[in-house]
Amino acid sequence: MNIRVWLGRLLGRLAWAFLWALAGPRAGLGAEATSAALEGIAVRDGKVTLALPKVVGIEAWQVETTPALGQSFAPVLDNPPAGYAWTGPAGAPAGFFRVRGESLSPEALWAVVALNRLAYGPTPDLLERVLTGPRAIGAAAYIAEQLAPESIPDTLDAPLPALDWQFVSVTGVASSSTLYLYLPDPGDVYLDDLTLVAGSVPEQGLNLVRNGDFEAPLAGTWNVSTNLSASHLSTEYKRGGQSSLHLVASTGGTTRSSALWQEISPALKVGQTYTLSYWYLPGTNGTHLTARLSRSGDYPGRGIDTTHSLVPTAYLPGVLFARLQAGQARVDDLRAWYLMHAVRSERQLLQTLLQFTDNHFVTQYSKSREWLDGQVTNSLTPSLVATEFEFRELLRWREIWLNPNGTFLDLLRVSAESPAMIIYLDTVTSRGGNANENYSRELLELFTMGVDNGYDQTDIEQMSRAWTGWRVDKLPPDQAHNPFANRVADRDNDPGVWTLRYRADRHDNGAKVIFRGKTVPARFGPPYAGRNYELRLPARSGNAGMQDGYDILNHLANLPQTQEYISVKLCRWFVHEDFHHGLYDFNAPDLGPEGRLVRACMEAWENPGSDGRKGNLRRVLHTIFHSDLFRSRAALAQKVKTPLEYVVSTLRALRAARPGGGFTADTDGYDLITSLRRLNMPLFDRADPDGWPETGREWISTSALIERARFAQNFLIAARDPLKQLDFGTTGDDNVSDPVGLLRLRLPADQLRNSEAVADFFLGLFFPGEGRANWQPDRELALAFLNSADSGAPGSSPFAALAPDSTAYENRVRGLVALLLGLPRFQEQ
Template sequence: MLLFSAGSNAARMVLVFGCHAITRELPKACSMTAQRFLTYLAAVSSTALFCNSSWAGDPPAPLINITTTTNGQKRIDWIPYPAAQQYRIFRADDLTQPWVEDASGNVTGFDWTAPLTVGQSFHRLEVLPLSSDDLLVANVLNRLAYGQTPEELERVRAMGADNYIKEQLAPESIYENLSIDVVNTNGGWQYVTATGTGSSSTLYVYLTQAGEAYIDDIKLVVGTVAESGVNLVRNGGFEAPLATNDWTVSSNHIESAISTAQQHSGNASLHLVASSGGTTRDSSIWQTITPALSTSQTYTLSFWFLPGSNTVSGDVTVRLSGSGIVGTPGTLATRLVQGRASIDDLRAWHVLHAVRSKRQLLEVLDQFLENHFVTQYSKSSDYFDIYYDGGIRGLLATQLEFKENQRWRQALLNPQCTFYDLLRISAESPAMIIYLDTVNSKGNGSNIANENYARELLELFTFGVDNGYDQNDITVMSRAWTGWSVNILDYTNEYNPFALRTTKVLPGVTNNFNSVSNLAGVWSFQYKQANHNTSSKTIFPGKTVPARFGPPYAGRNYQLALPSRTGTNGIADGYDVIAHLANQPFTQEYISVKLCRLFVHEDFVHGMYDYTAQNLSPEGQLIRQCMMAWEGGTPKGQVRDVLRVIFNSDLFRTHSGSMQKVKTPLEYTVSAIRALRYSYTNNTFTADTDGYALVSSASGSGATPLGRMGAMFLFDRAEPNGYPEAGSSWISAGTLAERLRFIQALLHPSNFSGVTRPTDAGTSTVNPVALLKLKLSGASWNDAGAVADYFLGILFPGEGAANLDVYRTAAINYLNDGSADSPASTTPFSGLNNASANYDARVRGLVAMLMTSPRFQEQ
């Protein structure tokens, strides 16, 4: 029998044992009240009676899985209760007697065994859950953030989860100064350093795209300190003419020359001029370093770079042949802002914010918007094919994605940011205009408007599928978007949709002044009034809000009438449409559902709840509360108002809201790095990534973790419905194997027992030994129990100790197993030198084992 008593957090199970078997008959000598009799019947028939729980949404009491009496032992086996801190078995020989903890048996994991005694006994299972405060801390760090870091876990426990929620709901108040956001202007020289091994003695210098730039003071020295020692590069200061015994110039860089017009030091620099991007020796300026470099030696490369005036020119790259030292100037933000970034640069920048930012909720919401208002890098790149070659197409397509993303970030920093604000950004986005084919949609004359954007605007961005509209509404609405297109505008007109195409040309252009590829400007939203359908339009004719919405919505007429508009006035059709859609109850419901799927669990639905029903589910009640917050704001639809409702709800805060979701590939990889990321005093970390190691390649080959774990290609999803929140979409035998593969590579030592570290985690690094030595006293470094407890605590803060007991036992056994040592040994963990490779390997293996467990896949 399973009971949950009113006013108590303890889940209870009553079992009746006879001498050798479970009693199934009412004891003759037992005097029982009607209530006890019902309880007894529930026990022997394996059913449950529930009273009111202490919180709405608490999970049901533990399900008894097995009860046996064999070989003189009685055993109770149960399904784990979420976040159980302790399980205890109580006994009463008579139900009229008080319950006493049964000390005759032992709880191991999720079962209890004890000698079978003569006579009849009653037993009750009691669960002490993890405290609600600790549980809420884990929930907010798993939902409002990309998982906990050890430091954030400590900080949020100290400040309280509610204060963390308030902090994250006001990102503009959180000081942020990330190095990846520093933008270097074109006005000065940029210094670049890189350290690595001597993979080859051939040094390449090239521009990654056609264009021009300056480079000076190239130096390569032994060791890790830039410019310290003998410079191994000949004529790296370019004070002497280029000569074949120093530098060899390939055909695509043949216009490059020594220049006295610019110099970082001395009298000259190398003016790089490329007709096409370089990649290797035959498309670069190169030299062979003598004497030859050693593949086992560490070297540091440094140089100074001055970007050219060509706004679409690529970066300069200086590197050794092979995979050794590569130097590329400019922060990620510099390349993104200047339009010199690849799609993988944008992806890396996005991932690094998820890993490093203090504004974690802002990062989660940014990804939500990117996934809700889907656009596709590849389609934008294809669109630019009519004007540009391959390299520049990719840069421009990346720039569209970045600018859209930046506008969302800026909007979310506004305390009164509304859904309309976000919807408008999406509608005006050149990436969206291209993606859903508004770019060439015409409604003038006999032209038929393209319906793609109108359909997805209703189905996926506002109302939700089959929720308050029909095909006629899509057809009529599509005419409102005719004329919304893109063009290359002067930089000063970037946000002027009525501006004409720029007439400015790129530096160095001497002919074909009207060719788009020769124009200097920025691709932006342009309204082409000649393409617009100028007729009047009636959308949702005669439609009223269904009765299921209840007051204040039910019965409202939501017809939208657009008058005939000509000239530049026609642009107002589109703005009137999004203003009308943004606050309709269908939109309020659908967006609230998607936010609840993101922050609570995946089982919310749209278009189904009857908000007037007496037995409305807790999920339906929460959506209704979100809609009321949306409707009651001034202005309506403030995002933070809706989020406060969700974060204050019982469904978010209680035990039933914990570990209800499966991490997406992005959430899983980022949370794995964050879980082990602690700062040293020199502003370095025990775990880090360059971002590129996680994101899928621009070719879409799926060769990196996010691709292998489920084809998650950031900024490049083909389907407009976004990546799913449902865990079933991400979990299969193959994708689980890829998650394991990533973790094993991430935790693998750099070189242990002659095995080179796998490349599946790229340059991402973690050092769990350094972490535990920072957090545990020296006396605990060789204590297997203390080490196991520390990692269990930081990896699974939302799980109780009782449920982690099995993990703890396995962890301790793993640490004491020397079979994988080099060489294999029987030395227990307590006997290892904690500075040894074997100690490091055992700790890394333990953490890898825990991170590949089912619990770490959940949030």
């Protein structure tokens, strides 16, 4: 199907999608319920029409009738409901109606919720392993496994193994006769056997590039820009012949003035098809390589232009991890590493918890970078160090979540000690006599107790005095964990680590009283109500003053208000949006299910872990994941995916392992960054301290749904199709999918041309918790799509007539999948 037709046919669904978004979550029944109230009833032309309820998890509706109340209802067997409506025959006798639903099993409901909350959505393999396969392990086993991430093998960050030469080719139309090779960032790479041939078959025909085999000196055939002056022929590494090109960049390149370039002679025929190909040796010193013809942008998505990682995608997380550890990574490297873990990791709960933690204790990369820019003269240092701040937070939080005895206090301490946090909330400028209140305010309001939940302005002012000595500076490498050490003499040139440093000469050494005379409100009930939680900090001098901050953290971590607020946030994250802090009366006999779950989480918090400490995070999570709310329709499809959850779940929905290696969907992480930016969620760079919203209304609008559909459309374009770069440029061509390959793995060969089998497969894969009764309208849409040509005329191109090996078949399947991934149902979790 013509790719331009996809979006037009998708847009027809988006107006309805917006109405769905404004309508709020759909109705939920208890897990065992099989009946629900009708949404409407009408009589026209002697026919009764029933509007059926929209309830998730219903496999089929059964209409039943009786001539009079008090008599038994009988099922209407010869006229089953179609979609969300049922119309009776004309002239039928008057009577009463009811509907009953065949529900998914309680175990299936629980499993679907777990797969969409503990994970960024299921992969085809994970769905089969947990729910649909012949030996499905079920929700309880999956939850137990994910709650112990340290027991799940994970080799994503393993070092790069020795790899052989890799082949790259790109076919497109000529835009000029000037060929550029360059590295967008400093680094180096080995190249060999570069060819440019007429037509679409690589390495077939006359090579139009002079000295493309790099067997002769560069001078006379290639022009070398100043930033590439160290480039040379290498006899140490070569794919064939006697030598290869060792391309070495001191600075990044973009155009002729910073590239290795050649004017092809005789000149290429502009607008005609050529294929550029070459071999490169993977390496870790650098990021990407670009090979293109000048003015390739004149033919968006069709020019001869390729930019790719210097490392095959499968090994990229380990390379980026090493770069991040060395402090030599940019923020987009961090984002790519983080996103690849979200897509690929088997430790899915760990990944969602890292996002929860980073979003709760939010910091801002760009503010750190701007502050560092005023501390050093090297223009590169601020971006590298600001990235390192965010990476260090993630590593420390990951260590805590991997620890069975990890507590909220542990997370709180990491946040307080983080250079990114000290800069973000202006503690770095605070000093005795002029204390900055920002961190104290957000510590109470956003990080521990919650807004208006047991503190006042005086408490904020008193608390702010406790952080006045906390600073960020560059310390010698062997003193990186000693906040009392002297900083390096030369911040620009001396080796060292930018980290927390305590300045006793800036600290307010006076005594402090926080929460003076305050007691826990009666609504908390026993054992909390009436406790005095006043905190007194004595006068301290010298380095002892730093203890003020740690005393506050220790005090706040286990207050009942903190237990309530963090439990509410975790329930909002994993169950649904309708949890609140500061409102529940835990003594009330009619306390609702949300309040009861929050109370159960607080009780789990109070119960010490095996190390004797309160606040054991896994106990709280276990309570949530085994609660009635989590196991039922109260959680199923009741949350809207954030942009991060949407793009990652889209990749995972099509990512199945191939028997011979590789996957049916993948990304290099970098090519998800632009999509997240377009969807207003640039990772690690939120300006406001309240974190990215968890409420659906903040993320769903007409423009947002169109942007999500654009992402799905681009993702489903074949990697070899030049149109893949039309909308996203080279920032989307490494998000790759093979839905036909997935079909071949899952369907018998004789079912590949069966439109019903194909439609049902993808509907079941993308919407396992909906139930077949809710599929019907979308199933009809899918079948109409599969059996129509670009014109959209129903039945104009039967799917059964398409050969599974044909481009037409592949495009039809890709179009269907893009359509389904843009529907409202896939925005839910």
